Amino acid sequence: MSKLIEELKRRKVFRVAGLYAVVAWVLIQVTDVVLPTFGAPAWVNQTVIFLFVLGFIPTLIAAWAYEMTPSGIQSDGAANLGENRHAAPAPQNQLLIYATFALVLLVAVFQIADRFLGLGADTAAMSSINNPSISDAGIDSAATGRVTRLAVAIPKNEFFDHERGDFTLSADGNVFVYRGAGENGSPILWQRRMDELRGKPIPNTELAARPKISPDSSEVVFNSSGRIRVASLRGGLARTLVERGADSSDWSPDGAWVYYRGPEGEIRRVPSLGGQDEEIVTPNKDNGESGFLFTDVLPGNNLIYTVETTDGETLLQTFNAQTGQKKDLTIGTAPIYVASGHLLFQIQDTATLMAAPFDAETLEFSGSALPLAEGLLQVGIGAAGNIGVSDSGRLIYRTGDVAGTMTTPMWVDRSGAGQTIVKNWDMLAIGGNGIPTLSPDGSQIAVSIGELGSEAEVWISKLDGIMSRITFGDRVARVPSWASDGQSIVYGSWDKQDTFSFWQKRVNGSGAAQKILETNIRSRQGFLSDDGAWFIYRDDPTGAGSGRIIGAKKSEGYMPKPLIETEFEVSSPALSPDGRWLAYGSIESGRWEIYVQPFPALETGR
Numbered sequence: 001m002s003k004l005i006e007e008l009k010r011r012k013v014f015r016v017a018g019l020y021a022v023v024a025w026v027l028i029q030v031t032d033v034v035l036p037t038f039g040a041p042a043w044v045n046q047t048v049i050f051l052f053v054l055g056f057i058p059t060l061i062a063a064w065a066y067e068m069t070p071s072g073i074q075s076d077g078a079a080n081l082g083e084n085r086h087a088a089p090a091p092q093n094q095l096l097i098y099a100t101f102a103l104v105l106l107v108a109v110f111q112i113a114d115r116f117l118g119l120g121a122d123t124a125a126m127s128s129i130n131n132p133s134i135s136d137a138g139i140d141s142a143a144t145g146r147v148t149r150l151a152v153a154i155p156k157n158e159f160f161d162h163e164r165g166d167f168t169l170s171a172d173g174n175v176f177v178y179r180g181a182g183e184n185g186s187p188i189l190w191q192r193r194m195d196e197l198r199g200k201p202i203p204n205t206e207l208a209a210r211p212k213i214s215p216d217s218s219e220v221v222f223n224s225s226g227r228i229r230v231a232s233l234r235g236g237l238a239r240t241l242v243e244r245g246a247d248s249s250d251w252s253p254d255g256a257w258v259y260y261r262g263p264e265g266e267i268r269r270v271p272s273l274g275g276q277d278e279e280i281v282t283p284n285k286d287n288g289e290s291g292f293l294f295t296d297v298l299p300g301n302n303l304i305y306t307v308e309t310t311d312g313e314t315l316l317q318t319f320n321a322q323t324g325q326k327k328d329l330t331i332g333t334a335p336i337y338v339a340s341g342h343l344l345f346q347i348q349d350t351a352t353l354m355a356a357p358f359d360a361e362t363l364e365f366s367g368s369a370l371p372l373a374e375g376l377l378q379v380g381i382g383a384a385g386n387i388g389v390s391d392s393g394r395l396i397y398r399t400g401d402v403a404g405t406m407t408t409p410m411w412v413d414r415s416g417a418g419q420t421i422v423k424n425w426d427m428l429a430i431g432g433n434g435i436p437t438l439s440p441d442g443s444q445i446a447v448s449i450g451e452l453g454s455e456a457e458v459w460i461s462k463l464d465g466i467m468s469r470i471t472f473g474d475r476v477a478r479v480p481s482w483a484s485d486g487q488s489i490v491y492g493s494w495d496k497q498d499t500f501s502f503w504q505k506r507v508n509g510s511g512a513a514q515k516i517l518e519t520n521i522r523s524r525q526g527f528l529s530d531d532g533a534w535f536i537y538r539d540d541p542t543g544a545g546s547g548r549i550i551g552a553k554k555s556e557g558y559m560p561k562p563l564i565e566t567e568f569e570v571s572s573p574a575l576s577p578d579g580r581w582l583a584y585g586s587i588e589s590g591r592w593e594i595y596v597q598p599f600p601a602l603e604t605g606r
Contacts, residue, residue: 020059024052166210166386167398170217173390175233177202177211177220184591189222191233204238205231207569207587210248214272215255221272223247225547225569225587228260230272241270242277243567252297259303263521265291267305267319281319281326283307292317294334294384298360304343306333306384316345318363327363334384339391344372346384351376353387353397375399409436409445421445421463439486444507446480446489458491460507470509477503479525484532490516492523492537502526502537517558523550524571529579534600536563536573536582549573549584551600563602575599 031048167178174194182188182201189208192199208222213233221230221241228242228249245263252259255272259280262268270277281303283289288310295305303319307328316329332345332354343358343365352374357367376385377400387397412418436447445463448456458471458480471477471491480491487507494500500522505513516526516535526537535558539548549564564570568588575582582599585592597606 016059016062017056020056024056028052166208167388167396168211168213168220169388169390169394169396170213171215171391172217173392173394175213175217176388176396177213177233179208179211182206186587186591189220189231191220202231202233203235205229212250214251215253221249221251221258223249223260228258228270230258239274241272241274242268248293248295250295250297252301253299257297257301259295259297261292261295265289265308267292267295267303280321285310296335296337298337298363300360302360302363304329304335304337304363306335314348320363329363329365330369334387336387336389338389338393340393341366344387344389344395345369346376348378348383351378351385353385373397373399409447421461437481439482440484441486444486446482446507448478448480448491458489458505460489468509470505470507471513481525481527483528484530490526490528490535492526494522502535504528517552517560519550519560527575529575530577531579534575534579536575538571538573547571549582563600564597 028049167176169176175191176194176199177189177191178199179187180190180199180201186206187208189202189205189211190199191202202220205220205222205224207224208229209224211220211222213220218234219230219232221228223229223246226244226246227240228246229238229240231238241258242260246268247261249258249260251257251272252269257269258272259267259269262279264282266282267280268277269280281292283291290308290310293306293308293314295303298304301321303321305317305319307315307317309315313331314333316332316335318327318329319325320327330345332347335343335345337343337358337360338355341357341360342355344353344355346353353372353376354369355372356365356369358364359366372395376387377398378385385397385399387395389395409421410418411421436445438445443462445461447459447461449459456476456478457469458477460468460470462468470489471493477491477493480489482489483504488504489507490502490504492500492502499518500520501518502516502523503513504516505511521539524538526535528535533554535552535554537550539550547569548562549570550560551563552558552560563582564573564584566586566588568586570587571585571592573582573584576599580599581596582602583594583596586595595606598604
C-alpha cells in the first residue's frame with residue numbers, strides 16, 4: 001500500500017485530483033449563479049455537474065499515465081528519463097497540497113449532500129402561479145435566506161378553469177392538484193407531480209371546486225355542485241360524503257374526518273369513509289355572524305375559519321374542540337395553519353397574503369404578522385386568493401386582478417356583432433347577480449351595480465346614458481327582473497340578519513317596495529309570470545337543496561314549493577310567453593344543456 005501511495009505521489013495523481021476538484025467546484029458555482037439569469041432550465045446545471053463527476057476518473061487515469069514536461073505531455077515512462085533533473089517537492093509543499101485537497105474534498109461533500117441528498121434545511125418554498133405559467137419562488141434555507149424563482153408552463157389543454165382555478169399541494173409538496181378543464185370544457189381536477197412535465201386528469205371529478213389533498217396524499221376531497229366528494233389519486237371510483245348544501249371542505253389531521261360548510265353557514269363534519277355527519281359550530285346571527293367559510297382543521301381537531309359578518313367584513317375565528325369556545329382572532333380571511341407553527345391568512349382590501357407565528361394549543365398569535373405576497377387573484381365565493389402549502393413549506397399562490405370584476409353591458413345582434421349600450425359604462429358583475437335585464441318594450445335596462453366592499457343597488461337606464469337608482473337602504477339589492485307591464489321590477493335581497501327575500505318596486509321610484517316572499521336560503525334571479533299568477537326562482541347553488549327551481553302561486557300566498565329538484569345542478573329558469581312551458585339549464589348529462597317541460601303540469605313530459 002505504501003508503494004502505491006508513493007507511486008501516486010510520484011505521478012502527481014493527488015495533485016491533479018486536487019486541481020480538478022478545485023476547478024470543477026468553482027465552475028459549478030459559477031454556472032449555478034449564471035445559468036438561471038439566462039432562463040436556463042434546471043437540467044442544464046445538473047448536466048454540467050454530471051459531466052464534471054463523469055470526467056473525474058478519466059482525469060485520474062490520464063494523470064497516472066501521462067505527465068506534463070517542458071517538452072509537452074509525455075507518457076510517464078518517457079518523463080521518468082529526466083526525473084533526476086527535478087528536485088522533489090519540499091515536505092512543506094506536500095503538506096500544503098494535501099491540506100488543500102482535503103479542504104476542497106470536504107466542501108464538495110457538503111455541496112453534494114446539500115444538492116442531492118437533501119441534508120440542507122429546506123424550510124420553505126414559495127410558488128406564484130401566474131397566467132399562463134407557474135412562477136416558483138422558494139426559500140431553500142432559513143439560515144442563508146437564499147431565494148430561487150422558477151417558471152413551469154402549464155399546457156393550455158389542462159390549464160386552470162377560467163372561473164376559479166382552485167388548487168392544493170400534498171403534505172410533502174410533491175403533488176399539485178388543480179381545477180382545470182376536461183375534454184368538453186367542463187371543470188375537472190388534474191394532478192401533476194413536481195418532477196413531471198405534464199399533468200393528468202383525475203377521473204370522476206367533474207365540476208370539482210376547492211380541492212384538498214388528504215394527509216397521506218392518497219385522496220383528494222372536493223366540492224361538486226353542493227356535494228362533498230372524495231376521489232383517489234391512484235385511480236378508481238369516487239365516493240360522495242354529503243349529497244347537498246355543502247362547500248369549503250378540509251381534512252382532519254389524521255384523515256378520519258372531513259369538515260365542511262353546511263347549508264346555513266355552520267361547520268359540520270362527516271367520517272371520511274362515509275357515514276352520519278354532525279354539526280360542530282354554528283354562526284351566532286344575533287352577534288352579526290352571517291356564516292363560516294374556509295375552515296382549516298388544526299391539531300387536536302380545533303378549528304380556525306373565516307366569519308362572514310352581516311356588515312360585510314370578514315374576520316378569523318377559532319373554535320376549541322375541547323371547551324366549545326369561540327374566539328375572534330383578527331380581521332382577515334382564508335386561514336391555513338402550516339406545520340412550521342405559522343398561520344397564513346389574507347387581507348382582502350389589498351389582496352395580500354400574510355404570515356404570523358401561531359400557537360396551535362392556545363389558539364393565539366405568538367408574534368407579529370408579515371406580508372408574504374401581494375396582488376393575489378381573488379376568485380369564487382368569499383373573494384379570496386387560493387393558495388396551497390405543504391408541510392415542507394412549499395407555497396403556491398396565484399396573482400392577478402380580481403377575476404370577473406368589471407363588465408361592460410353590450411348589444412349583440414344575431415350575427416355576433418356587438419356595441420356598447422352606453423359609452424364608458426362599466427359595472428361590477430357580482431357572481432351572476434349583476435346581469436342586466438331588458439324591459440319588455442326594449443327601452444330600459446335594470447341592473448344591480450356594486451363596488452368592492454360595498455352593497456349592491458338596483459339602477460335603471462333608459463339607454464340615454466342617465467342612470468337612476470331605485471333601491472336604497474341597508475339591504476343588498478340584486479338579480480333584478482321586469483314585470484310584464486314594464487312598470488315595476490322584482491329583485492332579491494338579504495338583510496343584516498341574512499334573511500333572503502324577493503321584493504317588487506315601481507320603476508319610477510314611487511311608493512315603497514312590496515315583499516313577495518321570504519326564504520331562509522339565498523337564491524338567484526326570480527321573476528313573475530306574465531299573468532302574475534306565479535313567481536319562479538332558483539335556490540343558490542351552495543344552499544340546501546342545491547340548485548332547485550322553486551315556484552310560488554299568488555293564489556296560495558306565494559308559498560314556495562320545488563318545481564325541479566334533482567341531484568344535478570340546474571339554472572336559469574324561464575317561462576314561455578304564453579306560460580305553457582318551463583325551460584331551464586341542467587348539468588346532468590355532463591355539460592350544460594337546455595330542458596323544456598310543460599307548465600305547470602311538469603310531470604307530463606320533458
